[in-house]
Amino acid sequence: MGMPSMHFSESPEDPFALERGASAVLDDRGAVVGWSARAQELLGYPGKEVLGRMWQDLLVDARDLPVVRSVVMDAMRTGGWFGVLPVRHRDGRRVEMGFRARAITRDGDAREWFLVGAPAAEVIAWQRDRALLDGLYHRSPIGLVVHGPDRRVIRVNRAVEKASGVPAEAPVGHRPSEFMVDEDAGPAEERVRHVLETGEPLIFTEQSARARHDPGRERIVSVSAFRMEDPAGRVLGVAETIEDVTDRHRARRRLALMNEASARIGTSLDVAQTARELAEVAADGLADYCSVDLLKPVTLGGEPRSGMTGALLRVALSPPEPRVPYQEGEVVPLLPESPQARCLAERRPILERLLSLRPEWYAMDRRRIEIAMGLGVHSLIVVPLVARGLVLGVVSLWRVRHSEPFEDDDAAVAHELSSRAAVCIENARRFTQQQSAALTLQRSLLPSAASDLPAVEVACRYLPASGEPGIGGDWFDVIPLSGARVALVVGDVVGHGIHAAASMGRLRAAVRTLASLDLEPDEVVARLDDLVSLLAAELEANAGDGPTVEQMLGATCVYAVYDPVSRRCSLARAGHPAPAVSTPDGEVTVLDLPAGPPLGLGGLPFETYDLDLPEGSLLTLYTNGLLEARNSDVDAALERLHECLTHTDDSLDSTCRAVVEALLPKERLPTDDVALLIARTRVLPPQDVATWQLPLEATAAARARELTTAKLTEWGLEEMAFTTELVASELVTNTYRYAAGPVTLRLIRTHSLICEVSDASHTSPHLRRALSTDEGGRGLFLVAQLTERWGTRYTHDGKTVWTEQPLPHA
Numbered sequence: 175m176g177m178p179s180m181h182f183s184e185s186p187e188d189p190f191a192l193e194r195g196a197s198a199v200l201d202d203r204g205a206v207v208g209w210s211a212r213a214q215e216l217l218g219y220p221g222k223e224v225l226g227r228m229w230q231d232l233l234v235d236a237r238d239l240p241v242v243r244s245v246v247m248d249a250m251r252t253g254g255w256f257g258v259l260p261v262r263h264r265d266g267r268r269v270e271m272g273f274r275a276r277a278i279t280r281d282g283d284a285r286e287w288f289l290v291g292a293p294a295a296e297v298i299a300w301q302r303d304r305a306l307l308d309g310l311y312h313r314s315p316i317g318l319v320v321h322g323p324d325r326r327v328i329r330v331n332r333a334v335e336k337a338s339g340v341p342a343e344a345p346v347g348h349r350p351s352e353f354m355v356d357e358d359a360g361p362a363e364e365r366v367r368h369v370l371e372t373g374e375p376l377i378f379t380e381q382s383a384r385a386r387h388d389p390g391r392e393r394i395v396s397v398s399a400f401r402m403e404d405p406a407g408r409v410l411g412v413a414e415t416i417e418d419v420t421d422r423h424r425a426r427r428r429l430a431l432m433n434e435a436s437a438r439i440g441t442s443l444d445v446a447q448t449a450r451e452l453a454e455v456a457a458d459g460l461a462d463y464c465s466v467d468l469l470k471p472v473t474l475g476g477e478p479r480s481g482m483t484g485a486l487l488r489v490a491l492s493p494p495e496p497r498v499p500y501q502e503g504e505v506v507p508l509l510p511e512s513p514q515a516r517c518l519a520e521r522r523p524i525l526e527r528l529l530s531l532r533p534e535w536y537a538m539d540r541r542r543i544e545i546a547m548g549l550g551v552h553s554l555i556v557v558p559l560v561a562r563g564l565v566l567g568v569v570s571l572w573r574v575r576h577s578e579p580f581e582d583d584d585a586a587v588a589h590e591l592s593s594r595a596a597v598c599i600e601n602a603r604r605f606t607q608q609q610s611a612a613l614t615l616q617r618s619l620l621p622s623a624a625s626d627l628p629a630v631e632v633a634c635r636y637l638p639a640s641g642e643p644g645i646g647g648d649w650f651d652v653i654p655l656s657g658a659r660v661a662l663v664v665g666d667v668v669g670h671g672i673h674a675a676a677s678m679g680r681l682r683a684a685v686r687t688l689a690s691l692d693l694e695p696d697e698v699v700a701r702l703d704d705l706v707s708l709l710a711a712e713l714e715a716n717a718g719d720g721p722t723v724e725q726m727l728g729a730t731c732v733y734a735v736y737d738p739v740s741r742r743c744s745l746a747r748a749g750h751p752a753p754a755v756s757t758p759d760g761e762v763t764v765l766d767l768p769a770g771p772p773l774g775l776g777g778l779p780f781e782t783y784d785l786d787l788p789e790g791s792l793l794t795l796y797t798n799g800l801l802e803a804r805n806s807d808v809d810a811a812l813e814r815l816h817e818c819l820t821h822t823d824d825s826l827d828s829t830c831r832a833v834v835e836a837l838l839p840k841e842r843l844p845t846d847d848v849a850l851l852i853a854r855t856r857v858l859p860p861q862d863v864a865t866w867q868l869p870l871e872a873t874a875a876a877r878a879r880e881l882t883t884a885k886l887t888e889w890g891l892e893e894m895a896f897t898t899e900l901v902a903s904e905l906v907t908n909t910y911r912y913a914a915g916p917v918t919l920r921l922i923r924t925h926s927l928i929c930e931v932s933d934a935s936h937t938s939p940h941l942r943r944a945l946s947t948d949e950g951g952r953g954l955f956l957v958a959q960l961t962e963r964w965g966t967r968y969t970h971d972g973k974t975v976w977t978e979q980p981l982p983h984a
Contacts, residue, residue, distance in 0.1 A: 197291075205229070258298075275287055311329070317416035322410075322411045325349055325412075327350075362383065395416045398415045439452050439594065466567065467506050472599070478565060489503075497548065523557040529554060634650055635849075636650070636848070639670060656974075657739070657922065662793065664731065664732055668728040681773075688702070703748060736787070738858045746783065753796075756819040760821070768780070792852055795851045800815075800849075815837060826852050894979060901929055905953075913935035
């Protein structure tokens with residue numbers, strides 16, 4: 175019997191399709207009236223054996239008959255049935271078959287049953303596939319988007335509809351550029367095009383997918399895509415699975431932000447720099463704008479008092495925004511009702527998800543509110559900067575325009591970020607405080623300015639070390655000596671910090687004391703060496719008193735004495751870089767004076783190096799930090815130094831500036847202290863110096879008075895004649911009484927009047943108060959009363975007693 179012609183299924187995978195399923199037709203009594211070749215293939219019965227026979231006698235075992243009859247009753251009542259039943263094979267086997275039965279009404283009231291069957295395994299697999307496909311479109315939590323060959327959307331599932339808030343039918347027939355923002359649509363369309371043209375699948379590609387109807391809502395999706403083809407290889411389109419990973423992306427971004435903060439915040443011990451690093455990190459990964467406002471004492475290294483309120487100092491703003499009313503360095507007033515004031519008072523983060531929901535916010539500073547509204551500010555987080563129990567300031571984070579409002583997780587991240595940064599700012603504050611104290615100590619120990627000296631013109635520079643080491647022990651000094659001479663000294667104490675600065679102060683005081691004794695340079699350095707050895711032994715003995723006591727003390731120095739009358743310069747050094755001399759013709763030479771050991775080694779000799787300097791020569795003394803600042807070799811640094819010192823006619827300030835710019839990095843302070851001292855030599859005019867040799871006889875004092883009076887009259891200093899001739903007379907008389915050899919009288923006119931008497935004796939004169947019965951002993955007392963200063967200096971050939979008197983103001 176022929177089979178009825180009808181379209182039962184369009185799916186080629188459908189096991190009940192006519193070309194795949196086994197079909198049969200039963201009449202109203204249950205007799206088989208139609209049997210297909212596929213039915214014969216699956217059950218083994220040829221058509222001639224089954225046609226006209228009752229189905230239950232042929233195809234059903236007696237044990238399955240009750241179940242089958244129950245199914246038949248249901249089918250007759252509903253007009254159709256679908257399911258799995260056991261069927262008897264021709265060879266007696268029991269075969270599970272899936273059936274689909276439908277009642278067909280023919281002419282009049284005649285009714286037949288059309289059955290299509292397939293192996294149960296194929297039917298179950300087909301049902302599973304249908305259920306899977308249905309689940310993908312209706313119940314799957316992962317989005318599914320199907321694109322046609324023209325890259326337009328054919329269908330989306332309900333997960334996409336739920337995540338995007340757009341009805342499932344809205345994207346159909348459109349390309350991504352029509353329902354996504356332009357920045358995100360471009361990559362999305364390129365992804366579909368690539369898969370469509372190449373057939374290469376994409377796996378877990380993350381991309382931003384913001385919708386046009388809600389561009390401010392951040393949405394990150396993970397996309398996998400593959401090309402769809404029919405059995406003939408014809409391209410049908412591209413299917414994409416889309417998973418919303420926004421929360422995961424935000425968590426990963428927050429973790430990355432914290433890692434980045436650890437690397438970028440606290441790179442220096444500078445309060446302002448640390449605040450700027452915090453603002454930049456927060457603006458890069460958490461907010462659109464970030465400002466850091468600190469209590470003013472914190473910015474200066476001071477300690478903020480408990481309960482300080484009123485105003486803050488804006489230290490950082492990122493990114494820079496000229497429209498903001500308070501820029502870096504400006505005072506930010508605090509209104510009591512402002513979030514910043516509440517944050518400081520309560521010491522907790524303040525989260526304002528939507529500022530528009532707080533009408534009182536608009537009642538604050540109108541100028542700030544208007545500017546904020548102009549920038550599109552709509553969400554705010556304020557977190558306190560608290561470290562070691564101290565409130566240092568606040569951090570304000572802003573989101574504007576299309577950015578999503580802040581959430582609780584954002585506030586937690588901001589709080590963690592600020593807590594870490596607060597520790598760095600507090601460390602920087604403490605360092606600034608300690609460094610400021612140390613620098614104050616160090617600068618108090620250095621000369622404030624060189625006075626106008628007749629021997630030299632002086633310019634100097636001192637640059638403290640930057641960074642953690644802090645200040646060091648470099649120092650310089652310019653010391654006026656008798657006879658219009660001057661002592662120049664530059665030294666360097668090993669180490670950094672307050673201990674090095676304190677040691678430097680002790681050495682500088684010792685140098686000034688030794689210089690006042692008018693000792694030779696080698697002897698000054700030798701006595702300094704003894705002092706450093708004693709100080710080192712003292713420190714070593716006290717090493718157990720505390721962890722901050724340094725265990726060693728070492729130093730280097732160079733000491734020079736210049737005489738403007740003889741143009742003679744005498745130098746000695748102890749392990750220090752050799753000075754440089756520039757003559758007026760531009761020739762620069764590094765002096766080859768004996769190096770000597772560093773101070774503190776003890777027991778080794780030092781030597782004095784003498785040379786004559788033409789008038790206008792430059793004598794340059796410096797510490798090793800000047801040559802080592804750029805981490806280059808010393809020879810190259812010396813070459814640059816020579817180039818700067820060739821122009822001896824330039825002002826000394828210009829020369830100092832040129833040396834610093836040439837040898838020190840512009841982008842940062844040196845890592846070691848730098849001391850630089852440049853002196854331009856002067857020579858006293860011959861008409862300002864008078865020298866006489868006097869015989870060692872009783873008339874020498876009278877001759878000294880005559881010569882002195884005549885010279886002072888010549889100089890126009892007649893009013894000083896009486897005092898000066900009395901001083902000269904007393905000094906020459908002492909020489910006649912207690913000394914030997916020739917006597918030299920010298921008068922020098924500079925900023926003061928200097929009187930010197932030299933002889934060949936090393937006997938030291940002493941000032942004493944004579945009794946009324948004593949016949950002598952009053953000479954030096956009179957000299958001390960009549961002059962401003964007096965003293966004795968010794969040379970290899972004898973001694974010189976000198977006095978100084980101020981010149982008349984006229």
